Amino acid sequence: MDNYIYLHLKDHIKREAGQDIYLDDITELSCSPDVRDKLTKLVILQEKGVGIITLSVVEVIELIRQFIPEIPIISTGESKITIHIHEKDEYSGKGFAGLIRAFITSLLLFIGSGIAIMYFHEDVNMHKVHDAIYTAVTGQEATGSYWISIPYSIGLGLGIALFFGLLPDKNKNNKPDPLEIGIHKYKNQINSYLSAKGGSKQKKP
Amino acid sequence: MKTFLLVIVGLSGGALVGAGMFAFFIALGVIERVIDISRTEAYRGMYKIAILLGSLLSTLIYMFRFGVRANKGWLLLIGLPMGIFVGMIASALTEVLNVIPFLSIRIGITKWAYLLIIAIILGKVLGSILYWGLLKIQ
Numbered sequence: 001m002d003n004y005i006y007l008h009l010k011d012h013i014k015r016e017a018g019q020d021i022y023l024d025d026i027t028e029l030s031c032s033p034d035v036r037d038k039l040t041k042l043v044i045l046q047e048k049g050v051g052i053i054t055l056s057v058v059e060v061i062e063l064i065r066q067f068i069p070e071i072p073i074i075s076t077g078e079s080k081i082t083i084h085i086h087e088k089d090e091y092s093g094k095g096f097a098g099l100i101r102a103f104i105t106s107l108l109l110f111i112g113s114g115i116a117i118m119y120f121h122e123d124v125n126m127h128k129v130h131d132a133i134y135t136a137v138t139g140q141e142a143t144g145s146y147w148i149s150i151p152y153s154i155g156l157g158l159g160i161a162l163f164f165g166l167l168p169d170k171n172k173n174n175k176p177d178p179l180e181i182g183i184h185k186y187k188n189q190i191n192s193y194l195s196a197k198g199g200s201k202q203k204k205p
Numbered sequence: 206m207k208t209f210l211l212v213i214v215g216l217s218g219g220a221l222v223g224a225g226m227f228a229f230f231i232a233l234g235v236i237e238r239v240i241d242i243s244r245t246e247a248y249r250g251m252y253k254i255a256i257l258l259g260s261l262l263s264t265l266i267y268m269f270r271f272g273v274r275a276n277k278g279w280l281l282l283i284g285l286p287m288g289i290f291v292g293m294i295a296s297a298l299t300e301v302l303n304v305i306p307f308l309s310i311r312i313g314i315t316k317w318a319y320l321l322i323i324a325i326i327l328g329k330v331l332g333s334i335l336y337w338g339l340l341k342i343q
Contacts, residue, residue, distance in 0.1 A: 114332030136272030155288020
């Protein structure tokens with residue numbers, strides 16, 4: 001086995017406060033077994049409070065150099081890693097407080113979406129279109145009957161559920177739905193902004 | 206001469222509106238999403254024709270007001286897909302697709318993200334029913 005250390009630095013990790021961060025947490029390593037023994041216990045960050053810390057791969061390499069001076073290190077991953085340390089359960093929404101927040105937000109979205117869809121229908125003059133369709137299909141003048149409106153409204157809800165993958169489907173083949181992708185995209189934006197801005201520097205141990 | 210000019214204007218306007226409308230829908234990703242859910246990408250040629258025919262037919266009906274004398278029951282069959290399509294468009298707009306991740310992360314309720322969607326669904330359905338049922342605008 002060639003005597004190099006291959007260091008694949010991850011893009012970002014998220015950890016709860018109260019743990020030390022080890023080299024294994026922030027990289028994938030490929031090296032010979034005796035080197036690996038020395039490196040797995042390497043503490044990158046002592047347990048601190050919450051915060052967002054950016055480490056460059058060079059800082060990590062310098063840390064490794066203090067213990068392993070001669071073996072060449074090759075970086076194969078990211079050039080910076082964003083380490084996000086947060087309070088336990090800060091983002092999961094667990095507990096009573098999370099439930100209350102979820103309830104209030106749901107209420108906001110419930111009423112807001114209702115009003116928004118009413119505005120939308122009025123804006124595009126959908127009433128006129130529905131009347132035209134009614135006349136085209138039945139040949140009679142539209143009298144405000146509900147034959148289009150009710151299935152349309154039900155279909156509206158179905159369409160949103162369909163879009164977000166809420167309808168049960170045994171053949172979903174586990175593809176992510178647009179909401180998961182949206183959350184992922186948003187988190188990536190946050191992380192790339194943070195790593196471009198450069199979080200607080202790590203103090204040398 | 207005047208009719209010729211009118212024809213040109215009509216044709217160009219139609220071409221632009223048609224292309225623009227469906228570039229918009231494709232950019233939203235609604236059509237793609239529907240194809241994905243139904244797992245029928247092989248039929249995309251047929252879907253192009255379906256979209257084309259549907260747009261043409263509805264334009265003609267709307268402009269020239271012709272129609273048939275069919276049973277009211279057919280409206281149920283037509284109304285449901287109408288709603289489904291509009292619902293999907295309403296979800297694909299940025300206002301929904303970016304707001305929910307933003308809200309659930311900022312307020313710290315990622316566990317309940319799908320509850321927010323259900324709230325939106327109920328709100329929109331109720332809003333739509335109210336709009337059609339109680340607020341008739343002349």
